[in-house]
Amino acid sequence: MLNNKVSKAVRLAIAFSAASTAAFSASSVAADENEVEKVERIEVTGSRIKRTDLEGASPVEVITTAQFEEQGRISVADALRSVTSNSFGSFVPSSGSSAQSQSTVSLLGAGSDRTLVLVDGKRVAGSPSLGGSAANLSSIPMAAVERIEILKDGASAIYGSDAIAGVINIILKKDFEGASFDVQFGRPSNEGADTKQMSVSFGVSSEKGNITFVYDHQEQGAIFDKDREYTAASWEDTNGDGLVSIYDETVGVSYYGATILGPDGFVASAKCDELASSVPGFVGVLDQGSLLGGVGGGEVCGYAYANVSANMASTNKDSIMVSSNYNITDDIELYARAMLSRNDSFGRYAPPAAKWNNMAAGNEHNPYDEEVTGYFRWYGIGNRDGLVTDYQQDYMIGLKGIAGDSIDWEFAYHKAKLDYRSVGRYYLSYSGLAYNEKYGIDLGSEEGINNLRSTTYTENQNEMDHYFFGVGFALGELAGGEIQHYFGGEYFDQQFDSQYDAQSEAGLIGGSAGNSAMGERDTTAFFYEISMPFTDNLIVSAALRRDDYSDFGSVTNPSVKLEYRPTDDILLRASYSEGFRAPSLDELLAATSFSATSATDYVACEAQGISASECKSRQFDNLIQSNDELGPEESEYINAGIVYSGIENFAVKLDYFSLEVENVISSITVQSLINAEVGGQLDDLMAKYPGVKLERDENGAVLGDVITRSENGAYMSRKGLDLNLEYKLETGFGDFTFGNTTTYLLESAGDVYFSGPSQDFIGMPGTPDWRSQFNINYSMDNLSVAWTTDLISSVYEDQYLDLGDGNPENFRYKGENHDPTYVTHNINIKYYTESFGTFTLGARNLFDKGVVKDDDGFWNDDTLYYAGHIGREVFAGYSISF
Structure with a gap:
């Protein structure tokens, strides 16, 4: 808790770092040894051991809210959607389900339930509308965020389940003094998706502590299918x-x-x-x-259902965050935080x-x-209307302090309660239909229609109690300094409850799907971490964590990391970690539910003489089962990289990563069953996994419902490169900052069908091999201009199953036609005044880049290209601080 030159430099590095944080790390800041005796250590995502260097063995991208604002992002979900390592697979608010209010992040395209989301280093409770596993980013107020740290490494040895593809750590504001007000309005060139944002922040400090209050309001309008020529019927x-x-x-x-x-x-x-x-x-x-x-x-x-349906749901969110800290003594601090939010979402369907x-x-x-x-x-x-309301309560209270010269300790209790409710109006009551038919009531009469109408209701709840303790200390010494240790433990109690109305559960509602699920689990974990400075420029660290689950057993995960600095300007790093993902309570315990699932029926097309490349997808009636015998997924993550900052105002980072996941929990989908059937493997697959079913009649048509279920056994891999560049140019007419972040996937592999052969899907629809972002910032006196360019590589427009020589082990998907590289630009202009606040004017998707269409002019519906779906959005804002 010293306040010296180097500690200030570390804080500034966190506050203003871009992708290349090496240029501003504590190791590159000269300190006068006569003035500095001790260096304040900070905790960086990926390790619980505090350190003086921002750059370490694991790559961490640190992005401040100021940088996101420069890019024109107004929400946490919107900000993370633009991060290049969020390769593909994110979820945006989409009209059509009880999850229409949700937003998620999917690092490396590995899935939102394989990306761990933390707030201030503590796990975020999973969304009950997403089965209690993935975090809903829509619940976090952007105005309360100080910075976001993105760990691009496996971290189950530190944080436990879900940290397979990486970790998002959202750091909230603390020690805020004064008051600030911010407002912004955005209007797209196309109809719909108007945005409004307003926030107010207050902070009061004394010698003993601080209290910070933040209120954040955000709105985004719906987009109706009829308002876009490519989605209109x-x-x-x-x-x-x-x-x-x-x-x-x-x-x-x-x-x-x-x-x-x-x-x-x-x-x-x-x-x-x-x-x-x-x-x-x-x-x-x-x-x-x-x-x-x-x-x-x-x-x-x-x-023509698209004449009335909404494509993107509207959202209306209010959030409050209150945080405080109080110094009980010089060495003990009491801290507390409360975060409350309500998000209302509207969707319309035919x-x-x-x-x-x-x-x-x-x-x-x-x-x-x-x-x-x-x-x-x-x-x-x-018309059916879907009204979703998400309530979230999140509380934290804890004590932390120092003992002696080298011991840091912390105790914390974390409580989260998520209550998501969904109402569906104007659905079909099969009971009402039967009543009308029995008594001869005209279906088109007022009485008959009233009998047919039904309202659906769903309550999804997830409640988490989390207890944490940890102690960090120095014990022993090597040539490079003291050996740092950290030991701690966590206890989680999770209660998940998803309840549908009785008529829906009984299958008496037409035009709706879903079924109830409930369960409870507790998890006890102990972890240990050590950092060993063998020399002044070589540090080896290791971690081990054991998690004991009440439902499926225990998992132990290790990690080993190395960082070597041959010179002051070069950092060489490498890490190896093992990880896991626990099956969600929804995957384990959910009742069988119905879904209209899209798949391509290659069997039927082959029987009709239609080539695989011309075979079109269709919807199948699908019953989806859970599986209470699921075990955890298992992963290995390898990272190796170099950081160079030997040129003044320039820094570069290059990292290679390799992620492999086995025993992947995956649904044996309708498409998997069809692909296995084409290869003559369907009977074996259904015999191995009883309950899974796909049957046809004598004409080849699928009989009844296809039954699918979740199983362990699929495979996934991601391999690639992360490149970060940063350069600052100071001139007599202003300062320029240039930055680039690129994530390049060398491999994105998965199964052709469940437990079948695997292949690399790079370049297939929705799976770009690279994403890149360029930033150019200019500032002079009271004016700043930020230009951001987002790029997504070209992909195949279509894919189809190539049967090759007929051997199912040689089945592979092939791509046809190419969609071009997708490029969008954003500009943000700010003018600062000393007494009257800051004025902002900008545009997202400045040149109105449209969506990607196929050769027939149809829209390739993919969240990667949602900037084009919204269109050019001009925004204006104002902020003032006191």
């Missing part, structure tokens, strides 16, 4: 055969309109043309095409699409003299 005979094929040649159109599945296959209702002329949304008779599979020919009655089972022979839609199944759009009920 359309249907066109693109191949010139005189027919419009459902899904093959349509956008935003479903065969759930008035379609009948009878003894001859699919046919359109006799009333389809009448509905098309009198009921908005119906588009008339369309060709079945190859999509529905198994039954040759056939027609369907289409419904009227419920649901089967009409056992449609009577005399029904006006049924052309047969027997009962049939109808694929029906229940338009009389009205």
Whole structure:
């Protein structure tokens, strides 16, 4: 707790560091030995042992909120979405599910449940809407954030489960003095997604402590499908055969309109043309095409759901953070934090699409003299609205202090309670349908429609109690200095509860899916870390952690790290770590739920003489099971790199990483079952994993529901390079700062089908091999200008399963056509005044880069390109501090 020159330099390094923090690390700051006797140590993500150097054996990217603001990012989720190591696989608020309010991060594209998110070094409770595993970034107030540290290394030996692909540590404001006010408004060039942001901060300090208060409000409007030409409903005979094929040649159109599945296959209702002329949304008779599979020919009655549906959900969030610290004595500090948030989200979908089972022979839609199944759009009920409200409470209280000359200790209690509620209006009640049919009530009458309407309700809760203790101390000495140790322990108690309304659980609601799940687990962990300075320029550290879970057993993970400085300007580093991901309570205990799952039916296409490259995806009725016998995933992470800062105002970092994950917890998906079936492996797969099922009738059509479940056994790997460059140029007409961060994936491997052969998917749709970000900042007097360019490499537009020589071990996905490299620009101009605050004007996606479309003009719906979906967004802001 000394306040000397070097400790100030370390603090400034954290406050203002960009990607190349080596240029400003404590090791590069000269200190007068006569004035400095001791150097303040700081804790950097990836180690609990405090250190004087910001750069260590594991690469850590430190980004301040000031830098995110320069890039025009207004939320934690938006900020992390632009980070290059967040390669692909993030989730953005999307209309259509109870998770529509959620935002996640996926380092290296390994999955949000393999990226650990911390707040002030403590684990964030998982979102109950995401099964209690992945963290919802939407719950964290941006105005309360001081900086974000991104650890690009495995860290289960330090933090436990989920730290497989890396760690996001969000550091909140502390010791804030004064008051500040900030407001910003944004308006895209395209309709929808308007943003509003306002925050207020207060801080009071005394000799004994500080209290900081932050209020943050954020809004973002919805985007409706009809407001984008590439998502608006359309249907066109693109191949010139005189027919419009459902899904093959349509956008935003479903065969759930008035379609009948009878003894001859699919046919359109006799009333389809009448509905098309009198009921908005119906588009008339369309060709079945190859999509529905198994039954040759056939027609369907289409419904244009995109005329009313929202694509991106709206969000409206209010957050409060209060933190305080109090020095009980010179050596003991009491600290506390409370973080409360509420996020309301709205999504809209077309009227419920649901089967009409056992449609009577005399029904006006049924052309047969027997009962049939109808694929029906229940338009009389009205459009469905999804209203999601997320409540989050997060509390922390603890004591920390120093004892003697070299002992740091800490005790903390952390409580989090997440209560996410979802209401769905205007769904189909099968009970009401049966009542109408039994008593002959007209389905189109006011009474009949009221009987058909149902409201769904879901409560998702996750509650976590977390106890932590740790002690760091020096014991022993080597040529390079004292040996540092850290020993600690944690105890977690987690209670997960997801409850659906009784009618949904009973399967009596049409147009909705899901089922209840609940469970409880506790985890006890002990960990030890050591840092050994063998010489002045060689440090070797190691860590070991053991986690004992109440449900599936114990896991022990080690790590070894090395940092070597041959000169003051060069750091060589390497690390090896083992990691794990515990199965979530949702994966272990959830009741069987229904999903309409998209997959490509290569079996049906082959039977119809359609090549794999021309085979289109379709939706399957899918029952998804949990598995209470799941074990943990196991991973190995290797990192090796160099940091160079020998040129004035210039720094470069280059790191190689290799992540391999075995026993991956993965659903044996509908696509996996089809791929295994193509290779003649389906029977063996279903025999090995009882309960999994895919069956066909004599015509080749899939019978009933496909049953899938989660199992251990899949494989994943990520290998690549991280490059960071930073240069500062001082001139007589202002200062320029240039920065670049690039993540280049050399391999992104996974299974072709579950437990089958693996392949490298780099360059396939949604899997770019590199992402890069360039920053140019200019400042002079009261003016600063920040220019950010985000780049995503080109990928294949389409992929299909290549059967090769017919041997399933040689099955591989192949890509066709290329989407170009995707480039967007952002500009942020700030003007500072001494008495009247700071004025901001800028634009996100300055040149209005559009979304990526395929050769047929259809949108490749991918969150990588959501900047184009929103369009150019001009924003203006104002802030003032007192």
